[in-house]
Amino acid sequence: MQIAFSTNVAGDDVRPFRTAISPVMEYSDGSLQFAFDDITKRQVDQFLADLFESGLTIAKTAISIYRYDNDDWLSPPSEWVGAIVRGGDVIPVSEHNIFNPVLPLPCHGVVPNDAPIHVEELPFGQSVATDSTHLFHKQMLDLLASHDEFRQSPVYFRGQKLHDWNRILAKKFSCLDREFMFTYSCRACGSSGLADYGIPFGRKEEGSWVRTDIQGIGHLESEHPCLVSPDVAQALVRKLQFSGWLAPIVDRQSPLANRVLEVLSRLRHIRQTQDHPDSVN
Numbered sequence: 001m002q003i004a005f006s007t008n009v010a011g012d013d014v015r016p017f018r019t020a021i022s023p024v025m026e027y028s029d030g031s032l033q034f035a036f037d038d039i040t041k042r043q044v045d046q047f048l049a050d051l052f053e054s055g056l057t058i059a060k061t062a063i064s065i066y067r068y069d070n071d072d073w074l075s076p077p078s079e080w081v082g083a084i085v086r087g088g089d090v091i092p093v094s095e096h097n098i099f100n101p102v103l104p105l106p107c108h109g110v111v112p113n114d115a116p117i118h119v120e121e122l123p124f125g126q127s128v129a130t131d132s133t134h135l136f137h138k139q140m141l142d143l144l145a146s147h148d149e150f151r152q153s154p155v156y157f158r159g160q161k162l163h164d165w166n167r168i169l170a171k172k173f174s175c176l177d178r179e180f181m182f183t184y185s186c187r188a189c190g191s192s193g194l195a196d197y198g199i200p201f202g203r204k205e206e207g208s209w210v211r212t213d214i215q216g217i218g219h220l221e222s223e224h225p226c227l228v229s230p231d232v233a234q235a236l237v238r239k240l241q242f243s244g245w246l247a248p249i250v251d252r253q254s255p256l257a258n259r260v261l262e263v264l265s266r267l268r269h270i271r272q273t274q275d276h277p278d279s280v281n
Contacts, residue, residue, distance in 0.1 A: 002066035006035035011056035087129035094118035172214035
């Protein structure tokens with residue numbers, strides 16, 4: 001498995017920095033994107049050293065599994081300890097739902113997992129997403145239920161219950177490692193949230209399972225995604241040709257995770273020097 005890394009930088013004059021490492025993208029606002037297809041390369045360390053000395057501002061950072069798609073689950077790397085199941089297209093929810101917490105418009109809020117959810121469009125395919133949760137078709141729910149027990153929560157469209165669609169009410173457990181995440185402010189509603197940089201990291205759990213993350217991510221850390229074990233993710237691809245997104249959860253104890261954490265720690269240190277230059281020696 002290979003992890004790619006990119007970051008955007010901005011500043012009053014980025015030209016001196018550009019001579020060391022060439023950017024892959026230049027934006028209309030003058031900011032630059034630098035990208036590396038392998039986070040373990042020495043070139044990344046040189047880039048971080050140059051960035052520390054430059055005084056430029058880090059605008060955005062992202063990591064990703066290099067050239068990943070769902071078919072990789074047919075023969076997954078040993079570092080993959082599970083997957084976050086993410087739906088395909090996004091459909092709107094009704095304003096008449098019970099939201100907790102309630103968010104400023106246009107985001108409405110989060111519909112608790114144990115409450116029925118009312119949607120404004122008919123779901124389609126195997127799974128769809130809303131602003132804060134995912135809906136699953138019966139065919140997919142049946143496959144998941146063959147691996148683990150969970151309850152289901154109903155979906156309504158224009159007051160009518162959709163018998164082939166439900167949400168998952170699975171057992172909750174702590175898997176995702178928040179040390180590999182960052183806080184953000186939603187551009188639409190202004191609420192704070194928590195997200196990964198592109199790859200979730202977490203701890204290994206034995207057996208075959210379907211779970212819900214207990215800690216919460218997204219808006220106000222109140223969204224609880226569906227997590228599945230590697231064999232369940234493999235079955236979704238092999239038996240259903242799952243068309244959504246199975247985001248691999250990478251083992252927190254793996255050497256690659258340690259390298260990612262090292263890079264993220266150095267970036268945080270650089271940000272600290274930018275925000276409080278007199279507090280860092």
